[in-house]
Amino acid sequence: MTPTHLPGRVAIPSLPSVLDAFNIAPADDARKVLLDCLRSSRWADRLTAHRPFPDVDSLLAASDEAAYDLAPADLAEALREETMPVLPEGAYSAAHTALSAAYAAYEAKFGHTFIICLDGLSQTESLDQVLAGIRSRLANDPEDERVVAAEELRRLARGRLVSRLRGAGL
Template sequence: MPTVNPAPPPDGLAAFNALDAGEAEAELLTCCASRAFARRVAAARPYPDADRLAAAARAAVRELDWTDVLEALAAHPRIGQAPGAQDTGREAAWSRREQSGVGAAGPELLEGLAEGNRAYERRFGHVYLVCATGLSAEELLERLTRRLGNDEETERDVVRTELAAITRLRLARLLGTTPAPEGTP
């Protein structure tokens, strides 16, 4: 009897929709490390298209309890401090890629980022989170410095917005698609 090669597995959104709940949650945790986020987005499958998945993810991030946001923040390295050599997973690679604008920064600018990170963590009690993709070290430091002036409520809203933007980009990478322009539902 001839050997029949099985059909290749589906890719992108079809593959994501076909995962069992645990596998889908594990994939989603690479995009946003909140278990509540992963459960909510996985439970709403199947998604008819990537834009609907992105909209569901954005809504899920925006509606997270603050403790769930803090859980997600714990998975992010400080800006200017790339993941360590032991961090070899997909999230670490994505973080390095997202922070690539810091790579050309001189020691003075890197020290400014390190000091800004410390000041931010003292003020707000968590890592400074920014969607760093496409930003230079100078832009990242300027945003950090500006955000140090925010009150707690304003900063929490900014953090949710940044987390949603990062999650959107990572979901697109997960699916092998190009993310829709910012602001697309």
């Protein structure tokens, strides 16, 4: 926090940003925040170790790079901790039945929870997106689905980081 000096003005210290707070937080605290964004120990440890980040874009780029580098065991760890997308309130019971059956088929085939990033979609669009996504991804072979799931995890982590940086508790 360096004071800002303006000619003829009183120096006022600048307030730390959310990113500044993340950069100087104890490693354990930063790691806990990161694990809320993506539940991979390797990913969280890597980002924690690379602090400080000069700006948000650098943090997001490092997040993406670390997510792209997830080994199969890291991906499995992250997927184990994810929860299924929730239906919007007021969704009709047939949608619950269809989604429950699709989730069960997906988990039986791939051995983990179906995940999908719904950032930017309204609640009414999200139901259709989840059902369409799960149906199309059930046609994937396990290796292709691992790649798709890893990309969805990367997108989820990025969205969660952005949310935290907007003041939701980082």
